[in-house]
Amino acid sequence: MAKEHQRETVMxxxxxxxxxxxxxxxLAKQYDLVLVDKExxxxxxxxxxxxxxxxxxxxxxxxxxxxxKDIDYVVHLAGDPRPDADFYDSLLDANxxxxxxxxxxxxxxxxxxxxxxxxxIHAVGGYPLDTQVSVxxxxxxxxxxGVSKVYAEVLASHLAFKHDQxxxxxRIGGFDGIDGEQETLENLIKYLSPKDMCxxxxxxxxxxxxxxxxxxxxxxxxxxxxxxxxxAREEIQYHPEDNAFETYGSFKEMTDDTE
Numbered sequence: 001m002a003k004e005h006q007r008e009t010v011m012x013x014x015x016x017x018x019x020x021x022x023x024x025x026x027l028a029k030q031y032d033l034v035l036v037d038k039e040x041x042x043x044x045x046x047x048x049x050x051x052x053x054x055x056x057x058x059x060x061x062x063x064x065x066x067x068x069k070d071i072d073y074v075v076h077l078a079g080d081p082r083p084d085a086d087f088y089d090s091l092l093d094a095n096x097x098x099x100x101x102x103x104x105x106x107x108x109x110x111x112x113x114x115x116x117x118x119x120x121i122h123a124v125g126g127y128p129l130d131t132q133v134s135v136x137x138x139x140x141x142x143x144x145x146g147v148s149k150v151y152a153e154v155l156a157s158h159l160a161f162k163h164d165q166x167x168x169x170x171r172i173g174g175f176d177g178i179d180g181e182q183e184t185l186e187n188l189i190k191y192l193s194p195k196d197m198c199x200x201x202x203x204x205x206x207x208x209x210x211x212x213x214x215x216x217x218x219x220x221x222x223x224x225x226x227x228x229x230x231x232a233r234e235e236i237q238y239h240p241e242d243n244a245f246e247t248y249g250s251f252k253e254m255t256d257d258t259e
Contacts, residue, residue: 079148115168
């Protein structure tokens with residue numbers, strides 16, 4: 001008898017966050033999923049049977065050692081995403097130490113095939129709003145949270161080329177959703193839908209990489225985008241379908257008026 005196909009294993013950090021709550025059931029359909037956090041994440045009964053949870057403080061290097069044994073892919077979403085987060089109170093541990101410890105463990109692993117991690121639009125938030133930002137443009141963070149994401153990008157680049165360990169960073173746009181008073185131009189041009197986010201991570205995990213480090217922008221197929229997604233389309237075949245201008249903005253209003 002042929003040996004049953006064994007699913008690959010993904011370790012996900014930050015499963016309790018907004019993006020993590022969407023990614024957990026999506027990844028569990030395709031992979032054996034391991035969730036890591038300081039505390040266990042509340043899961044639906046059906047998901048509890050599909051995933052394994054590990055309680056670790058990843059800011060402590062001793063608790064990170066051996067964590068990636070038997071892990072094929074890492075999706076790192078954990079961190080403090082608040083634009084006003086304080087460096088010593090939160091960012092140093094949650095965004096700098098955790099990222100360093102996890103990335104270091106990944107390059108020392110003999111099994112991890114790729115690390116996909118969350119950067120942010122905040123890494124370039126200092127550019128004028130009417131400037132479309134590509135991944136080739138110099139980082140310009142507008143807050144310390146953005147600084148922490150630039151740190152993750154350059155650390156990943158350093159480790160990727162030094163150790164030939166594949167890393168892909170995603171500068172995630174606006175995943176907070178748009179509702180009521182949030183229907184502003186600024187929110188429309190950075191919108192990233194849950195469906196497109198799942199598709200983007202899927203492509204980051206599966207696409208062929210031409211070099212050890214890649215940085216891509218993550219927004220939906222909006223009529224105008226704050227972030228240029230040309231590279232993501234070309235290099236990892238990211239093809240988003242949702243458009244905030246049609247779903248929430250003036251185009252939707254124009255369509256409604258003609259019905």
